[in-house]
Amino acid sequence: MADDHNTRAADAPDAVLGLDIGGTKLAAGVVGPDGSVHSFLVTPTLVQEGVQAVLTRLFDLGRKAIDESGTDPRRIAATGIGCGGPLDPEAGVLLCPPHLPGWVDVPVTRLAEERYGLPAVLDNDATAAAAGEHRFGAGAGARHMLYLTLSTGVGGGIVIDGRTYRGAAGNGGELGHVTVDRNGRHCRGCGRTGCLEAYVSGTSIAERAREAVAEAEAAGRPTALTGCSPITAADVSREAAAGDPVATQVWVATTQALACGITSLVNLFEPELVVLGGGVTRAGEQLLAPVRRIVREQAMGPAARAVRISVARTGDRVGVVGAAAVAFERVVNGGAA
Ligand SMILES: [Zn+2]
Known part of the structure; x- marks a missing residue:
């Protein structure tokens, strides 16, 4: 009606x-x-x-x-x-x-x-989020922009020549499913192995932390994460910042996987901007600084020089x-x- x-x-x-x-x-x-x-x-x-x-x-x-x-x-x-x-x-x-x-x-x-x-x-929703960041947020004025949301899963969106890219059937831009380890972890989102999402979603960070804690406990190594129930990605970033060795190991692996995925995307698209959104980005520079450094070191020269990596502005x-x-x-x- x-x-x-x-x-x-x-x-x-x-x-x-x-x-x-x-x-x-x-x-x-x-x-x-x-x-x-x-x-x-x-x-x-x-x-x-x-x-x-x-x-x-x-x-x-x-x-x-x-x-x-x-x-x-x-x-x-x-x-x-x-x-x-x-x-x-x-x-x-x-x-x-x-x-x-x-x-x-x-x-x-x-x-x-x-x-x-x-x-x-x-x-x-991730394509829409990319359009929102491009029109109103961190990507305003950018011609070529990639967007990744690090949340329960990892969503992606692409802006090329100022236009939102959707692919042949309207579901393109699944940047969370770029492979960072062909023999790696199972990806719940798509069923393959070694997707970026299987390492850097909030769910995956928590899952890897639980595994790392079990290993540490079995080896008699203490970790502050033992006190967190259930362990979240926010617990991992907080305890890593405080110097806990197990949390640090999980966090470093997270930033390395994210940088690996973004480096491939930067080589593919040579965007001027990569915008990161979602709950995991609340860690701010603790996440961005190592990712920027690795992408700058590892992406191909012109693409590495062209790209900026920023946090989304449209928030919740x-x-x-x-x-x-x-x-x-x-x-x-x-x-x-
Ligand atoms: Zn996947």
């Missing part, structure tokens, strides 16, 4: 609605053309409730975000939706995202269009800001998808 704001102002819109469908949280917000966030709301996904109930609550949250934004609903131009893949961004269909069991071939943009009476677009609102960025890109700015 369409809401009551089908009559929109003819001049430039004030804002778009951004919706983010995560496995644990849904988020909605109204975002202006300069990236200013006029409203931002979050609620648990409760995925066990099923597609229809979750989407009803998502669209209700979006309606509330419009109400709370103080923006005239007639001046909201579009809805952007970000979600983990696989998905079909042209058709606006979620195919079978693993974080949303039971969501098969869900035509989410059509449902959003019916609910709000606005054009809607769908993109992979990246899902909504990214979804809004693709709505501006694909709807407001003339469908340059």
